Amino acid sequence: MHIFLAQATEHLPIPVAVFGNQIRLRRLELGINIRRAASMTGMTRDDWQALEAGWVPTQNERLLRSLAGTLQVSFDSLTRVVEPLVHHFEDTAE
Numbered sequence: 301m302h303i304f305l306a307q308a309t310e311h312l313p314i315p316v317a318v319f320g321n322q323i324r325l326r327r328l329e330l331g332i333n334i335r336r337a338a339s340m341t342g343m344t345r346d347d348w349q350a351l352e353a354g355w356v357p358t359q360n361e362r363l364l365r366s367l368a369g370t371l372q373v374s375f376d377s378l379t380r381v382v383e384p385l386v387h388h389f390e391d392t393a394e
Contacts, residue, residue: 319381320354326371327352340370356382 327337338348341363347355357363368378 317354319356320352322381323367323371324352326373330372332370337370341366358382 327334332340334348334352335345338345341348343351343363351357351367357367364378364382365375368375371378
């Protein structure tokens with residue numbers, strides 16, 4: 301079981317740096333370089349690097365679906381990881 305499926309079973313928010321690290325580890329597990337992963341997802345290389353640094357594209361379902369496809373994980377498992385981060389960002393903005 302790869303890390304996204306393992307994380308998807310928990311309901312606690314993960315730090316954004318951990319999210320970025322999960323993205324990087326999954327990319328490496330699949331043997332995809334940054335340039336190819338970005339291209340497959342429809343992102344720039346700089347955006348992909350921001351993703352691995354912890355940027356979470358919380359408001360872009362199309363991008364999240366594309367990201368799930370690139371990482372070969374289900375959209376549901378990816379959103380189970382992202383959704384607690386969305387709520388965390390909303391709570392800290394208040």
